[in-house]
Amino acid sequence: MIELKKGSIADIPLLWALRTRAVRRVCASHYSPEQIDVWSASPPPESYLRLLATGCAVIAEEDGQWLGYGILDRQSGEVVALFVEPGLIGKGIGRRLMHALEAIAAEERFTRLHLYASLNAADFYRAMGFVAIRDEPYEHPSGITLRSLYMERALPAHSVH
Template sequence: MTPTACSAQLRLATLADVEALFAVRLAVTDNVLTREQLADLGITPASIAELLAAAPCAWVVEVDGEVVGFSLVDLVAGEVFALFVRPEWQAQGFGARLLAAAETALFRKHALIWLVTDGAPSVRANAFYQAQGWRQVAQLQGTDVRYEKSRSVKQHVEAT
């Protein structure tokens, strides 16, 4: 049985969620990286715990106590650093809810926010970000692309 988006809980991530974030990240089928590859990029349980302890910068969607997706931002850089939903929970609105939480936090500090993702045509994230109002602005190394989104007048008023 597939739950509806309203039966899921969106909340700030806590230190207790660190391993669940890694479980989600390692379960994805697009932009696949192993735990070792993440560690080579400096993404470890310790580094994520440090980020979570420093500021509210990550959100999870939970269904029946299980974390099924998360978003993580870099509040200083204005970047959506990560957004992942377990494959079996995709296409249920969880990604949009997680992205909205990330955008809200970033637009409190930045008029322009950004993210980098794999731009390969087969990667679902591209259509998702475009549908959420993000614009692809640059081709980066390999197949990576940069997306940007500007704060609207309404968001600016809400942020002040």
């Protein structure tokens, strides 16, 4: 049975390894090999320390195996990360993680969530109710620019206190 747990600073290396596998296998369908090489080789951003210290990371696991994770910035309402183990995409793990991030957003009284979607993830986010506002270059911390979609979603009124 899939369980959701809070992530901690100590989890960053494993989270980043999962993210790197996802970038290499899933994002390669929409980005050049050169972009994937630089993107997947980059280290975790310093912001992960702050984000995980605030209890805003959710990890999906089953029988001790990590299936995916999501991170919400409690200060801005931005979905900073949502990655699922590549071989498990399409099994509802991303949806469960997004619902958990929405619950955190409701605790913070956000009325909207926003994110920068990689092109391969845009359909998932649309299915979760996000709307593409603009096609926008994303300045990745590694120094490359990735084409992305800036997307937003209103939270249901009942989730806001």
